[in-house]
Amino acid sequence: DAGITQSPRHKVTETGTPVTLRCHQTENHRYMYWYRQDPGHGLRLIHYSYGVKDTDKGEVSDGYSVSRSKTEDFLLTLESATSSQTSVYFCAISESPGLALQETQYFGPGTRLLVL
């Protein structure tokens, strides 16, 4: 299994509070991703990173920010949590895209977030 951990694994918070989720990898992969998984929507990309301090938005980035100060850590912050952000959040990693390794992503175990 790829060395990916997420913390916390479960969190309950209140509307309006900031929340930070952490993804840590031991694979030294360049690319890291944050997804949310919701019934009927599959996985949707929130943000991704293609290197230290290099990040970009995904399809559902509103209300989220990310930071990557080290290769191994990718943080997702909900600036002011809302009930619509109740979800399961997955971190994923991949090596630099190349034709032979194109886009195989390895996923962490997930974080279940409940916003009351």
Next chain:
Amino acid sequence: AQSVTQLDSQVPVFEEAPVELRCNYSSSVSVYLFWYVQYPNQGLQLLLKYLSGSTLVKGINGFEAEFNKSQTSFHLRKPSVHISDTAEYFCAVSDRRSGGYQKVTFGIGTKLQVIP
């Protein structure tokens, strides 16, 4: 823009029976195709992928998939399922381009329920 359609949200099947999980995609360019599996309370893991070459791709746990360009399909099959195959299966597509990040679009998932 690329998209993925998983035609069945749930598929019940008896143990030792064959199963086919359907996936259709659309894209204006050539694509890479993937199937991921998610066991309960876990992250996604790669089952198999089609990058190029033979259209019949074999993956882990006895699964295989066939890329059909004319039908824009990538259906997943297993000739005899086990109880342990009970999980959710996600089809995913990525545009075939060189360099940089290529967006991966996931389907909404198909829940396979194996009945003893």
